[in-house]
Amino acid sequence: MGVRRILDVDKVLERQDSGELKRRLRGRDLIGFGVGIIIGTGIFTLAGVEAKTHAGPAVTLSFVIGAVVAGLAALCYAELASSVPTAGSAYTYAFATLGEVFAWIIGWDLLLEFALGAAVVSRGWSGYLANLLGLSPSLFGEEAPVNIGAVLIIAVLTVVAVVGIKESAFLTNILVLVKVAVCVLILAVGAFYVKSTNLTPFIPPSQPSGSEAATLHQPIIQAALGLEQSVYGIGGVLTAAAVVFFAYTGFEALANLGEETVNPKKDLKVGILGALFVCAVLYLGVSLVLTGMVEYTTIDVSAPLASAFDAVGEHWVSALISLGAVTGLTSVMMVELVTIGRIGFAMGRDGLLPKALGTTHPKWGTPHRMTIGGAVLIAILAALVPISELSDMVSIGALSAMIIVALAVPVLRRKRPDLNRSFTVPFSPVLPVVAALACLYLMLNLDVLTWIRFAVWLAVGLAIYFAYGRKHSKFAE
Ligand SMILES: NC(=[NH2+])NCCC[C@H](N)C(=O)O
Secondary structure, three states: HHHHHHHHHHHHHHHHOOOOOOOOOOOHHHHHHHHHHHOHHHHHHHHHHHHHHHHHHHHHHHHHHHHHHHHHHHHHHHHHHHHHHOOOOOHHHHHHHHOOOHHHHHHHHHHHHHHHHHHHHHHHHHHHHHHHHOHHHHHOOOOOOOOOHHHHHHHHHHHHHHHHHHHHHHHHHHHOOOOOOOHHHHHHHHHHOOOOHOOOOOOOOOEEEEOOOHHHHHHHHHHHHOOOEEEHHHHHHHHHHHHHHHOOHHHHHHHHHHOEEOHHHHHHHHHHHHHHHHHHHHHHHHHHHHHHHHOOOHOOOOOOEEEEEEEEOOHHHHHHHHHHHHHHHHHHHHHHHHHHHHHHHHHHOOOOHHHHHHHOOOOOOOHHHHHHHHHHHHHHHHHHHHOOHHHHHHHHHHHHHHHHHHHHHHHHHHHHHOOOOOOOOOOOOOOHHHHHHHHHHHHHOOOOHHHHHHHHHHHHHHHHHHHHHHOOOOOOO
């Protein structure tokens, strides 16, 4: 009993027609949402930071590794999202394959990923805006006791998310056009300033890291095996790959839009794989241009791309980059808020969260209670806590959900061979297992402190499940 409560896939499919959420999204909107949440701080900041500190010019290789792992996971998401379209994504897939307690843990994990994603990005947004408009750092900067900028942007975007999915898609599409244009501009202008001397040696030789990092800040695999700490070399490229993986996370949000897509069987797979592909191409280009323009040891980590263009006298490009970053981060938060609403809605509908959260607004057709509730928590967090360094928590959350999703692919094929699958991962079960192992490997390259925080989060989640969800679940009735 209990642990083995499994949600019947046919029940999930029946809900397709419940009409609680409104089917208003087309393929173009999904690509917009996908690119909207994917391109953000990862490419604007982390690429430069990791080139300087871990990988040198080979940070482009780290982005290739990240793209391959994200691509494998995306194939698995594409299969499940197009065969079992739902607002719950990984949470629902886990419910249909592994059972309720796993579903709860994954749902809890996704809430962490998307809430922290929004909170971390809102603080970054506030800082960029302050730079762009010369606003006071005591209200908008990291040192602000209450980060007003972060709260304001979350509040505004929450209104849009509540009013409608079509409105959210419209705003996201516009923001995405601006940020993609800025990325293309970086490539077009930057290409003229690439010097091959900056790119050689492409993989700087491995060297002992100057300072011994405290155990808490070592990759858990290094700490566990007592490996010597070093930077650059192949090891540095892999460490950087785990960090820049953050840049690819977020595409999973599309799998939460299955009940709002006009033609989910066709459009979800195209959206997930298409958005990731577009972003990967841009990332590889931008990271190559950045490391080709600036000698990696001299990268300015506070604004790597903008200062690279300032250094060559192209100040107009650097101004547009700041604009691209602000619009880019706005769309990331927009999609995070939309997604939080759907995940909590799906969990509330099953009774694992309060049932009131699992309802939609009669007029707007959005999960308004969960969206507003989630946004309030995000705003409080972003206002008061300097959480910028928590981006690794977002990655660990995304990676662990990806592992479950990858494993759910072969499990669901065995349980329900009859399902109408409009897309299938090639070479299952080999490819899904490789995907899961690759995600696990990147997780092991995240630091000890991130693992401890993650374990605490999951423990709190389990406690809540046994105190609340287990009794209130629809399956307990
Ligand atoms: N839910 C998430 N994974 N959110 C984080 C998205 C981060 C985005 N990929 C970036 O580079 O800024």
